[in-house]
Amino acid sequence: MLNVSNNNRINSEKLEKFSTIQKLYKTNHYKVLNKILLAFIVVVILFLFLPWTQNISGSGAVTTLKPDQRPQTIQSLISGRIEKWYVNEGDYVEEGDTILFISEIKEDYLDPNLVENTKNQMLAKENAVNSYEGKVTALGSQMNAINNERDLKSKQAKNKIRQTLLKIKSDSMDLEAIKTQIKIANTQFKRSVQLNKEGLKPLTDVEEKRLKLQEIEAKLITQENKLLSSENELINARVEISRINAEYSEKLSKAQSDQYTAESSKYDTKAQVNKLQNQYNNYKIRNGMYYIKAPQSGYVNRALKSGIGENIKEGTPIVSIMPAQYDIAVETFISPNDFPLIQKGEKVRVWFDGWPTIVFSGWPDLSYGTFGGRVVAIENFISENGKYRVLIAPDPKEQKWPKQLSIGSGAQTMALLDNVPIWFEIWRTLNGFPPNYYKSDKEKKKDDVEK
Missing domain, CATH: 2.40.30.170 (Efflux pump adaptor protein, beta barrel domain)
Known part of the structure; x- marks a missing residue:
């Protein structure tokens, strides 16, 4: 820009006469600024070494x-209808206090005497079990009596066999004795005939020897018949033993079969008793579930179900409880x-x-x-x-x-x-x-x- 005129020129000489301008010219401002910057840098460096x-x-x-101390909801274990509330929201309840009562809605449990009737059925079946046990015991005693009788009959038949054996032995000995007598009588008869021919014995003596020989031969036949009769008695005694064993085995098998039938009926009745007992306990426990109780001490925060006559299903949350401790x-x-x-x-x-x-x-x-x-x-x-x-x-x-x-x-x-x-x-x-x-x-x- 050309300095054609002197109007825009600043006259510095006129400004120097002011005291403020004079102080500004004499003061070194950069030194103060340097000190401030240096102090700030030192502070920042020290700050960087502080613990963090x-x-x-x-x-x-x-x-x-x-x-177990956290808020929890109480559910109903069975289906039912709300009949009565015993608490309000915000109430403090002790463990075991009743919160509400529900009634039954399932037709299988509507009978008011269901528990008592089930108990009577169970007692009747228990009596049936006792009866079957008595029958099993009686059949066991009958089997023991049959065994004892069979043993006695068997001993009697065996004794009969021993007696028959002894009799056969005696008859055999008698038969041998008679055979010996026949030999002697035959020898005597022949000798008498020879002596009679020689004239040493009379004819009457020969006849006597002949008669004696015939008598002994008759005894031989009788003794043989007696021996055969004894042997036949032995066979009959052995057959009797077989008959006794067969007869009493049949009786014992029948009694044992009756005993097994009674035991089977007893076990079947016991199973029915256990089933009825299970049903009885279930019905009894179910009756206790109609009253929904507090599981622990605490405060009722909120009723999740409300009103009277409302139906609820099993597992449905009903109220929320906050434990006190x-x-x-x-x-x-x-x-x-x-x-x-x-x-x-x-x-x-x-x-x-x-x-x-x-x-x-x-x-x-x-x-x-x-x-x-x-x-x-x-x-x-x-x-x-x-x-x-x-x-x-x-x-x-x-x-x-x-x-x-x-x-x-x-x-x-x-x-x-x-x-x-x-x-x-x-x-x-x-x-x-x-x-x-x-x-x-x-x-x-x-x-x-x-x-």
């Missing part, structure tokens, strides 16, 4: 430590990336919805409104929300958790890991590395000993 507690954050809800805990969910870093017994900081809190994730000691806890259970299977469930219980060494906490309220958790400098945490975050795996003092000492 690595942590894993999670969110969940307040629950109970034991499964419970150990509080927190269930939180962490991402799969952080799951390998969590271990049982690890310290966790917890803060609850509705409670004033000031949380510094890197400096848990400076946080306000947080409570201490420890990991007591880790679920190894991923949940439906794509995260892993971790159960946290209060740390007995830390401040007690508030008594006013209600089951189901929200909670935030922060699992404490290793202590590292801030610069390392920034470097780890920028590179996307996971936090350091935390090791307790015992594990560190063990590793040092192994090294």
Whole structure:
């Protein structure tokens, strides 16, 4: 631009007469700025070396430590119709208190005397079992009597055989004696005939010898008949033994068959008794199910079924109960990336919805409104929300958790890991590395000993 005119020219000489301009010319502003920048850099460097507690954050809800202390629903084990309610929502009930009464709707159980009738049937069948047992015992006694009688008859027949054998032996000896007598009589007769021919014996003597020989021969025939009769008696005695064995075997078989039939009927009746007893117990237990009772002490949260005369099926939830005594805990969910870093017994900081809190994730000691806890259970299977469930219980060494906490309220958790400098945490975050795996003092000492 040409300086054609002097109107736009700044007259610096006129500005120097002001005191402010003079001070600005004399002061070195860059020195102050350098000092400020240097102090800021020093502070930032020192800040980078401050300790930072690595942590894993999670969110969940307040629950109970034991499964039997959590809210539960009471179901009806049988189908029925609601007849009467004994409690209201919010009431406190003791274990065993009646909540409501239902009536029967199935036609198989409508008989009011069903249990008593089933019991009478069972008693009748039990008496039948006793009768069959008596019949089995009587048949057993009859079989013993048949065996005893058979033994006696057999002994009698055997004695008859022995007597017949002795008689046969005696008749045989008599027969041999008669044969000897015949030989002697025949010799005497021949001698008498020879002497008669020689004239030494008279004819009468010969006749006497002949007569004696004929008498002895007649005795021989009689004795042979007697021997044959004795042998026939022996055969008859042996046949009698066979007849006795056959007769009493038939009687014994018939009695034994009757005994087996009675035992079979007894076992069949016993099976019917067991079946009736099972039905009787089932009916008796079913009658007790008409009154739905509280399984444990607690508060009735909500009636899931209402009204009078409403039909319900078996397994239908009726009311929800919250146990009166419970150990509080927190269930939180962490991402799969952080799951390998969590271990049982690890310290966790917890803060609850509705409670004033000031949380510094890197400096848990400076946080306000947080409570201490420890990991007591880790679920190894991923949940439906794509995260892993971790159960946290209060740390007995830390401040007690508030008594006013209600089951189901929200909670935030922060699992404490290793202590590292801030610069390392920034470097780890920028590179996307996971936090350091935390090791307790015992594990560190063990590793040092192994090294």
